[in-house]
Amino acid sequence: MPDDRRKGRNQIAAFVIQAAAVGFGVVSAVPAEADFKSPAALAAEAAPEGAAKAAELMDALMWNRGPIGGPFDLIDQHGRHRTDAEFRGKLLVLYFGYTYCPDVCPTDLKAISSAIDLLGPAGEDVQPVFITVDPQRDTVARLRGYVSSFHPRLIALTGSAAQVRQVALAYKVYYANVTSGNGEPYAVDHTGFVYLVGRDGKYLGFFPPGTPPGRMVEIIRPHLAP
């Protein structure tokens, strides 16, 4: 094998090992051995139920296992029914979080809002949507106050616990209430990917948490071309 090819292989092997170490599940692309276990399976053995579920959902999202995305029928910050069907023809930027989130949600919502502004007039074809994973506290009124501080066109959605669970799971979003036990309000542990849904309503892909607005714009723009 030529040196550069061997080097390439070694780099791939190193990546696979690194990815496995952080639980990203890349190894499933490697031929299976009899005693081989996926990172998700290992996590399921080693970690509490919630953590195992988080790893499984992230694994499914990152490697595009099974369908991602699906219909929703929820209530917006003005108390109106909104369904996924009404957004056909627009690009959806979808984010799951909760209004009491101390820093990650606001950061990503700010990035989404800036990206839409950076797109200029083309940004009119992009609809930002925030779906709460804390429907218990994120009431219609609470959402109305929250989203107005990010972007005038941001739609925030809530619903029953079951409705929220259904759409979150469709997008492989992990979330769970976490209590500190010292009387403080609960936090919601949640994955923070930013989803892109095409004009036809089909899932296109995701941005990792912390993606800067300029990079979002570069990736969104080709999907806005007529």
Ligand code: NI
């Ligand atoms: Ni958050």
